[in-house]
Amino acid sequence: MKILHTSDWHLGQHFMGKTRREEHKAFIEWLLTVVEQESIEAVIIAGDVFDTGSPPSYAREMYHQLVLEMRARACQLVVIAGNHDSVSMLNESKSLLAYLDVQVISQADLSDIESHIVPLKNRQGKEAAWLCAVPYLRPKDIVQSQSGQSEQDKKEDLLEQIKDFYLRLYQLASKRNAERKQPLPIIGTGHLTAFGSQLSESVRDLYVGTLDTLPTSVFPPFDYLALGHIHRPQAIGNNGCFRYSGSPIALSFDELGREKSVVIIDTNLLSKDKQVMDDLFAEQEDPVLLKKVPSFQPMVSLQGDLQSLLTQIEYLSCEEGKTIWLEVSVVADDYLSDLHKQLMEAVEAKPIELLRVMRKRTQGEISVTFTERQTLSELSVEEVFDRSVAASLELKDEEKSALSQLFQQCLEEMNEQTEGDDKVEKDTVE
Structure with missing residues (x-):
């Protein structure tokens, strides 16, 4: 068989x-x-x-x-x-x-x-x-x-x-x-x-x-x-x-x-x-x-400096009746304040939906300003927690390690709750 x-x-x-x-x-x-x-x-x-x-x-x-x-x-x-x-x-x-x-x-x-x-x-x-x-x-x-x-x-x-x-x-x-x-x-x-x-x-x-x-x-x-x-x-x-x-x-x-x-x-x-x-x-x-x-939904991930991304977006095309889901990773040393605006203008009137914008440094350490202006959508749950712990100067190294382990356990317990072992909603509003 x-x-x-x-x-x-x-x-x-x-x-x-x-x-x-x-x-x-x-x-x-x-x-x-x-x-x-x-x-x-x-x-x-x-x-x-x-x-x-x-x-x-x-x-x-x-x-x-x-x-x-x-x-x-x-x-x-x-x-x-x-x-x-x-x-x-x-x-x-x-x-x-x-x-x-x-x-x-x-x-x-x-x-x-x-x-x-x-x-x-x-x-x-x-x-x-x-x-x-x-x-x-x-x-x-x-x-x-x-x-x-x-x-x-x-x-x-x-x-x-x-x-x-x-x-x-x-x-x-x-x-x-x-x-x-x-x-x-x-x-x-x-x-x-x-x-x-x-x-x-x-x-x-x-x-x-x-x-x-x-x-x-x-x-x-x-x-x-x-x-x-x-x-x-x-x-x-x-x-x-x-x-x-x-x-x-x-x-x-x-x-x-x-x-x-x-x-x-x-x-x-x-x-x-x-x-x-x-x-x-x-x-x-x-x-x-x-x-x-087969691929049922066009998805594209692009990376490069802003000018390169704008050029790549210009040449994107997809099957008629379809819409591309787009992720871009902008490589730049400085935080571009009008980045999102320029990208949205680039996809305007095109069958493209910009779902996520990431920022990456070209070289060297990430500056404090660059880090502070990153959005939550660019970070994982673990990264948000790690940055919060790192910012707590009064915590000792062993306390930070213990907190990280407890946080991981909490994530697992929260994920277990989705299984609905004790109670499952009989109907969910779409």
Whole structure:
């Protein structure tokens, strides 16, 4: 069978005040066409199907319509929860969607390890692969903290528990294979940051407890590992079968210049028996195919001095009926007070929306005046906090370090609130 791996849709996202509704609609229509043309029999969304724990109603409608469209195409759908997804919101329709051949894995459940083994079936209804479905892991779901543990001990214990969880799932799938005459490929999932992966601006730091990255050694020898969270499509490891599909649309300007894609996996070619070729001189087929996702929204990032930027903007063009979302980085030693005015005049009467203006120095240290006049839109949350702490002269170095750690914990707790574990708004005004 053929399986399609995708992730990080972030339905309901607003990008610098702009809705992504039409982009997501166009992507889903394109995806359904791919399902038909490529004879896809199962789709795995490896986390962050939604952007927040309480997405707007139109995003939920897209999600439920997707389910119906997949059902109409006899294509199995597996939804893995990411760190942006609300466990309780996904659980609201989980039981109902199961009747429509949709499996939703919202959180790790050590008391029901069997529920994480999802049989992937071909159109004939026969099992063709085992999916070890692992969502974004919360420490409270897989480990209990013990008093007296140091931070290092907690990290090592958590890492061991994650590794054990994956191993138990792999062993259970292997046991099922042992009961069959012909073993099936074993596929894993994960929504995390693997060591060595390349991040982008739109990817928030993701901690599993106090672990910011996980080594690939925690994963068993899956035939394929479908990863989510990192928005740049990339392979982890040497064989190309541990892979981030990446987000289908650019979620930040620094993701431009790299093709967006979904991954198509052919389980017949994943089978270990297929690794032995009858003809040693025959060219072996790759079980993994990257399918390029079209760009549904023109986005451009320009950099240079003011005069260079004005010239570049003059030559910008795009498809009729489309509007370019533009980010500019102005390289200058002095703070230009009329910068925004000149840029707005340059894009006037053009199909361009100027979404962000950044300022960069050409050389030397950034002057106090230059720094003071930077706007909040040019700074990250962490940079704002770091500058506030640095400005507090009465604080000692160790106090600044402690504050930084507490701030990071607060950010993580605030991000956890978006999951809506305790309460999800039943309706959100668009």
